[in-house]
Amino acid sequence: MKDTDDRLIFEKSSPGRRTGQLPPPDPKMPIETLIPGKFLRETEPRLPEVSELEVVRHYVRLSQKTFSIDTNFYPLGSCTMKYNPKINEKVAALPGFAQIHPHQPPEQAQGVLEVMHELQRYLAEIAGMDAVTLQPAAGAQGELTGILMIKAYLHDRKQSDRVQVLIPDSAHGTNPATCALAGFKVVSVKSDPRGAIDLADLRAKLSDKTAAMMVTNPSTLGLFEEQIARITDLVHQAGGQMYLDGANMNAIQAVARPGDFGIDVMHFNLHKTFSTPHGGGGPGAGPVACKRHLEPFLPIPRIAREGQRFALDGNHPRSIGRVKSFFGNVGMHVRCYAYIRAHGAAGLRANAENAVLNANYLMARLKKHFKVHVDRPCMHEFVLNGSPFRKLGVHTLDVAKRLLDYGFHPPTIYFPLIVPECLMIEPTESESRETLDAFADALIRILDEAKRDPKILLEAPHTMPVRRVNEVKASREPIVRWTGNA
Numbered sequence: 001m002k003d004t005d006d007r008l009i010f011e012k013s014s015p016g017r018r019t020g021q022l023p024p025p026d027p028k029m030p031i032e033t034l035i036p037g038k039f040l041r042e043t044e045p046r047l048p049e050v051s052e053l054e055v056v057r058h059y060v061r062l063s064q065k066t067f068s069i070d071t072n073f074y075p076l077g078s079c080t081m082k083y084n085p086k087i088n089e090k091v092a093a094l095p096g097f098a099q100i101h102p103h104q105p106p107e108q109a110q111g112v113l114e115v116m117h118e119l120q121r122y123l124a125e126i127a128g129m130d131a132v133t134l135q136p137a138a139g140a141q142g143e144l145t146g147i148l149m150i151k152a153y154l155h156d157r158k159q160s161d162r163v164q165v166l167i168p169d170s171a172h173g174t175n176p177a178t179c180a181l182a183g184f185k186v187v188s189v190k191s192d193p194r195g196a197i198d199l200a201d202l203r204a205k206l207s208d209k210t211a212a213m214m215v216t217n218p219s220t221l222g223l224f225e226e227q228i229a230r231i232t233d234l235v236h237q238a239g240g241q242m243y244l245d246g247a248n249m250n251a252i253q254a255v256a257r258p259g260d261f262g263i264d265v266m267h268f269n270l271h272k273t274f275s276t277p278h279g280g281g282g283p284g285a286g287p288v289a290c291k292r293h294l295e296p297f298l299p300i301p302r303i304a305r306e307g308q309r310f311a312l313d314g315n316h317p318r319s320i321g322r323v324k325s326f327f328g329n330v331g332m333h334v335r336c337y338a339y340i341r342a343h344g345a346a347g348l349r350a351n352a353e354n355a356v357l358n359a360n361y362l363m364a365r366l367k368k369h370f371k372v373h374v375d376r377p378c379m380h381e382f383v384l385n386g387s388p389f390r391k392l393g394v395h396t397l398d399v400a401k402r403l404l405d406y407g408f409h410p411p412t413i414y415f416p417l418i419v420p421e422c423l424m425i426e427p428t429e430s431e432s433r434e435t436l437d438a439f440a441d442a443l444i445r446i447l448d449e450a451k452r453d454p455k456i457l458l459e460a461p462h463t464m465p466v467r468r469v470n471e472v473k474a475s476r477e478p479i480v481r482w483t484g485n486a
């Protein structure tokens with residue numbers, strides 16, 4: 001029988017119930033001899049008292065209430081929720097990686113430093129760049145690192161009056177946020193009707209105030225920026241630097257190299273492109289790759305190879321400094337390394353090609369029924385315009401909630417902001433044709449439901465442990481702490 005006891009673990013607590021027995025304290029060794037008195041608690045911790053079996057059932061049951069990439073199709077556009085091969089977990093759990101301490105001296109950490117050094121080389125090769133730092137802990141932090149490097153570079157060249165960063169209107173919100181945080185002024189560049197950067201608008205906005213342009217390629221509309229070489233030329237001619245938001249590298253890894261199409265600095269989202277886990281807020285990794293002229297500004301410490309040994313090198317006076325405690329999320333670096341080694345160059349290329357093929361297959365199936373925002377071949381993702389649903393009295397949010405009843409995690413919705421009521425679908429390379437068909441069938445059936453009886457969508461989800469919640473109330477009056485027997 002399935003455990004359906006929905007109480008919190010605190011409510012299941014029963015005094016004296018234990019998971020294991022600790023030996024009684026040794027009277028010859030009072031606790032104060034082990035822990036200084038000032039650190040000892042004065043009151044007992046308020047922990048639930050439950051048996052091991054209760055703990056296991058409680059958390060396994062909770063884990064089964066949610067969606068995960070291991071249990072459900074998860075086509076979250078722009079977020080690339082790709083399958084994480086289990087071999088990566090095994091490699092990251094090897095004691096030499098899992099039990100190492102960041103304060104251990106480099107002579108005792110040669111293996112992990114070698115892996116990080118090698119990974120930097122691989123990422124530089126994939127990016128077509130000269131140097132890499134693994135330090136940033138997420139894509140957004142990678143962006144900030146790269147933009148601060150551009151700022152330091154311009155300062156070094158006495159060009160600090162270049163204060164503007166150009167960003168296409170389809171960009172992810174972290175791009176303008178990054179620039180504002182780094183002290184730049186954001187200048188928005190329009191998209192043209194084909195979803196590409198509008199070159200006339202770009203030309204009009206370039207000036208001697210331009211510090212850089214940030215582009216996402218493939219863009220957040222799932223389209224390859226066909227004029228990218230022209231765009232980088234224009235920005236360079238105006239004296240600006242080109243930054244690439246590499247969140248969508250899954251579509252072009254081992255096919256096209258940003259360094260070859262004129263990018264000066266970029267970040268990777270390891271958790272999107274190289275299968276390190278993504279979700280729940282991390283831990284992620286956002287390595288930054290750059291061309292030679294920006295290398296002096298990379299964060300320190302850098303990993304240096306000295307003959308057969310690896311060392312941490314902090315002697316780079318023009319560096320922007322440290323951006324993350326220790327060396328970044330090293331467990332993610334190990335997983336990424338395992339993924340790249342397991343696939344090799346041909347495997348990475350096949351992944352990119354299959355990601356693009358899967359997205360185009362799904363788009364072709366859906367475009368007979370839905371409005372595709374830009375109807376041309378897509379890269380790894382595509383955007384549906386959900387505004388026709390409005391006529392039926394339903395919104396994209398209702399479609400997303402109804403998909404849960406069909407066993408699918410909804411795609412990204414309401415992003416990019418320039419597409420009304422949008423659904424942004426990214427199937428990734430790992431999914432089978434059967435899964436893609438089942439997802440397309442579900443969406444088509446939901447469209448039919450919306451025409452016949454919109455209430456089905458408006459009241460969805462019907463089968464989930466939690467029904468439709470009042471999101472406004474949840475954010476205005478959050479209850480984040482259990483106060484049951486306080």
Ligand SMILES: Cc1ncc(COP(=O)(O)O)c(C=O)c1O
Nearest residue numbers: 078079138139140172174245247
């Ligand atoms: C295009 C794009 N840029 C940047 C980011 C930020 O990356 P992260 O979530 O790793 O900070 C995302 C995240 O979804 C993204 O899709």
